[in-house]
Amino acid sequence: MWWPEIGRLQRGRSPWHDMQRLQQEMDRLFSGITVPYSQDFPAMNVWISENDALITAEMPGIDPKQIDISVVGDTLKLKGVRTAEELKEAETYHRQERAYGSFARSLKLPFQIESGRVNANYEKGVLKIELPRAEADKPKKIQIKSA
Amino acid sequence: MDIERKDVQAQKxxxxxxxxxxxxxxxxxxxxxxxxxxxxxxxxxxxxxxDEKSVNITLEKNVLTIGGSVEVEHYKGYDLSFAEYGIGDYERAFTVSEAIDREKIEASVSNGVLKLVLPKTEPMKPKKIEVRAS
Incomplete structure (x- = not known):
């Protein structure tokens, strides 16, 4: 009989309240460690060189036909849909951690993109887009004339 | 089940x-x-x-382990200027409570998604345990 005992010491407060509070505290503490990445979908990595950019995005389980990539000026737009598995009768989820639905992201690059030469490929659930820098936007070397 | 998530969110x-x-x-x-x-x-x-070559599945006793290795790519001449995800291997283990027919497990990988079919065995007949008097 030690729950009533603790209850009295805590002036009638339920011991569960304290455990719940502790749980919340732990969740808050660990949330920063376990999810170090942005919550946007798809997660992207951007590689930049002098003359182009390479973007990789993790988007497993998407039909490549459902991916819509467009480029305007210096902005890349990515849209798509991830369709859910349809459950029949008498089928139940034990866990459902993978999310479904539509997504859209846009990303601004530090230079203008040559939209005609953009290349994209989707392999093993990873989308890779090559975005070459527009010719007109490339840095020009300026010669100094001596008098 | 009324789970419905409209926005897809990534979480690693x-x-x-x-x-x-x-x-x-x-x-x-x-x-x-x-x-x-x-x-x-x-x-x-x-x-x-x-992909199907780099995935690794084991079922030992009632622990199912799925794993996969990923090649870390480095692009020559490029600098990683912005990163939202890390690259590494995958591993996760589950305790499977149902009796699984080990001979008929099927696995396939498509577009970076592993699909594993674990067929259940025929329902086992209840067994009565006799208690002997010593």
């Missing part, structure tokens, strides 16, 4: 370390869906970067 969680690996590589927990059907349990795991 690093696996807790039990025993250290020899290779210095990050290990992530893949997100999974587990569906129970009448005659089978189906596991879907998101493992971008993994």
């Amino acid at each position: 969680t690093e696996a807790p370390v039990d025993a250290e690996r020899t290779r210095h590589k990050r290990v992530y927990l893949p997100n999974v869906d587990i569906v129970e059907k009448k005659d089978a349990i189906i596991v879907f795991a998101d493992m971008p970067g993994v």
Whole structure:
């Protein structure tokens, strides 16, 4: 009989309240460690060189036909849909951690993109887009004339 | 089930370390869906970067372990200027409570998603245990 005992010491407060509070505290503490990445979908990595950019995005389980990539000026737009598995009768989820639905992201690059030469490929659930820098936007070397 | 999520969200969680690996590589927990059907349990795991050659599945006693290795790519002449996800291997283990027919397990990988079909065995007949008097 030690729950009533603790209850009295805590002036009638339920011991569960304290455990719940502790749980919340732990969740808050660990949330920063376990999810170090942005919550946007798809997660992207951007590689930049002098003359182009390479973007990789993790988007497993998407039909490549459902991916819509467009480029305007210096902005890349990515849209798509991830369709859910349809459950029949008498089928139940034990866990459902993978999310479904539509997504859209846009990303601004530090230079203008040559939209005609953009290349994209989707392999093993990873989308890779090559975005070459527009010719007109490339840095020009300026010669100094001596008098 | 009234689970409905309109916005897709990515979340990659690093696996807790039990025993250290020899290779210095990050290990992530893949997100999974587990569906129970009448005659089978189906596991879907998101493992971008993994194909049918680099996936590794074991079922030992009642512990199902799924793993996959991913090649870390470095692009020559490029600098990684912005990163939202880390690249590493995947590993996750589940305790399977149902009796699984080990001979008929099927696995396939498509577009970075592993699909695992674990067929259930025929329902076992209840067994009565006799108690002998000593």
